[in-house]
Amino acid sequence: MAILEIKNFTFRYPQAARPALKDISLSVAKGEFVGITGPTGAGKTTLACCLNGIIPHFQGGEATGRIELDGLSIFNKSTAQISRLVGSVFQDPEAQIISSEVEQELAFGLENLGFAPVEMEKRISEVLELAGIPDLRHRSTIGLSGGQKQRVAIACALAMRPEILLLDEPTSELDPVGTEEVFQVLSRLNHEHGITVLVVEQKTEQLAAHAGRILVLDDGALVMDGEPWQVFARQRELQAIGVKIPQVTKLAGMLGGSDKYSLPLTVEQARIYIERLVRS
Numbered sequence: 001m002a003i004l005e006i007k008n009f010t011f012r013y014p015q016a017a018r019p020a021l022k023d024i025s026l027s028v029a030k031g032e033f034v035g036i037t038g039p040t041g042a043g044k045t046t047l048a049c050c051l052n053g054i055i056p057h058f059q060g061g062e063a064t065g066r067i068e069l070d071g072l073s074i075f076n077k078s079t080a081q082i083s084r085l086v087g088s089v090f091q092d093p094e095a096q097i098i099s100s101e102v103e104q105e106l107a108f109g110l111e112n113l114g115f116a117p118v119e120m121e122k123r124i125s126e127v128l129e130l131a132g133i134p135d136l137r138h139r140s141t142i143g144l145s146g147g148q149k150q151r152v153a154i155a156c157a158l159a160m161r162p163e164i165l166l167l168d169e170p171t172s173e174l175d176p177v178g179t180e181e182v183f184q185v186l187s188r189l190n191h192e193h194g195i196t197v198l199v200v201e202q203k204t205e206q207l208a209a210h211a212g213r214i215l216v217l218d219d220g221a222l223v224m225d226g227e228p229w230q231v232f233a234r235q236r237e238l239q240a241i242g243v244k245i246p247q248v249t250k251l252a253g254m255l256g257g258s259d260k261y262s263l264p265l266t267v268e269q270a271r272i273y274i275e276r277l278v279r280s
């Protein structure tokens with residue numbers, strides 16, 4: 001069942017000469033893990049803003065076509081309604097965290113929505129577990145690493161029990177360890193708890209390893225939509241528009257791999273691929 005349906009959607013910022021999104025159509029089923037990538041200025045953040053209500057509620061512009069969340073047009077929903085369906089996590093963990101203690105940070109949004117203390121306690125414990133950070137509950141937010149802060153931000157987004165977890169370049173400020181921590185949590189949320197994940201990300205290594213489907217935007221248009229191996233097999237086209245190809249996939253491409261069974265997307269898959277190649 002589709003949780004998100006986008007039909008012929010075009011969006012132009014006020015006074016902009018050209019649309020930032022052009023005639024986008026796609027459908028996302030419940031439980032999918034979708035990576036959205038593309039070069040700078042392709043429209044990835046604009047698309048994310050259209051899904052979490054920043055457009056049109058906080059940013060004007062001209063939109064045509066439809067975006068439906070759970071069967072209803074997003075433009076007829078209030079920001080409060082959208083935030084219950086879509087939990088957002090942004091690039092900069094510093095900008096999202098306002099409390100001095102992790103528990104307070106998680107309680108903040110729930111208090112604002114008038115949750116009773118017993119329900120708040122239940123949800124805080126639940127989301128700390130889901131984000132893999134129960135040990136951080138009483139920690140000061142100041143001393144946390146970037147990866148820990150982003151996992152706190154993910155826990156905050158999950159506290160509303162959204163249908164979709166939407167992340168806009170959540171690892172752009174993180175080192176490789178923090179990046180992997182965040183993607184491990186996203187994978188677990190998706191595989192073990194069935195949470196629909198939409199993540200805008202330029203680090204294609206992580207998308208190749210964790211996403212089940214990849215969308216590529218270029219100049220406002222959706223130019224590719226498929227399983228990671230299908231998208232990363234189109235190496236020349238990706239290079240032409242400036243999308244990085246995972247190194248192991250690039251290597252296998254040079255050696256002739258191009259299908260589901262011969263195109264490695266992770267280092268482990270590449271190890272098996274090269275072993276087979278050497279044996280044959």
Ligand SMILES: Nc1ncnc2c1ncn2[C@@H]1O[C@H](COP(=O)(O)OP(=O)(O)OP(=O)(O)O)[C@@H](O)[C@H]1O
Pocket residue numbers: 013014016020038039040041042043044045046047
């Ligand atoms: N507030 C705005 N007003 C006018 N134009 C904008 C605004 N925000 C973005 N744009 C333009 O819309 C297009 C898409 O931008 P967007 O930020 O969505 O791309 P992106 O793929 O997220 O890029 P990046 O990877 O650099 O974050 C670009 O041409 C950009 O200049």
